[in-house]
């Protein structure tokens with residue numbers, strides 16, 4: 001068996017949180033059209049239930065992300081540039097998710113929803129790119 005160390009735990013927690021934040025948004029986007037109209041307030045209830053696990057997952061992503069950065073130490077300029085791109089995508093993902101949650105019009109709901117989904121997917125891609 002390969003050695004089991006803190007790097008395994010660190011990446012496991014980071015990837016687990018990413019599956020909730022990114023995978024959860026994709027799953028919710030697939031479920032909402034099917035739920036819409038089945039009962040009063042059902043899509044809002046589903047979104048609120050997702051938020052209860054999504055934001056803790058986002059918190060774990062940030063904390064384990066910082067742990068990743070310290071664990072890896074100096075990886076050179078190219079890595080730093082890629083990491084900076086990731087920081088920007090993570091901030092966009094978090095801010096637009098919050099704006100989506102607070103949106104009062106259908107248009108804002110759709111635009112912020114699309115932005116948070118796209119930036120979350122991009123952060124996932126850049127994360128794998130960083131780990132190579």
Ligand code: HEM
Nearest residue numbers: 011018061062065066068069090093123124127128130131
């Ligand atoms: C939406 C938020 C985020 C997503 C979806 C995400 C996703 C990922 C994924 C999938 C990996 C690859 C893991 C692997 O292949 O083993 C990764 C690696 C990494 N992430 Fe994130 N991440 C997020 C936020 C952050 C934040 C906020 C930071 C820094 C504060 C960060 C820093 C890193 C670093 C440094 C690596 C490379 C880890 C290594 O090679 O050991 N991530 N991320």
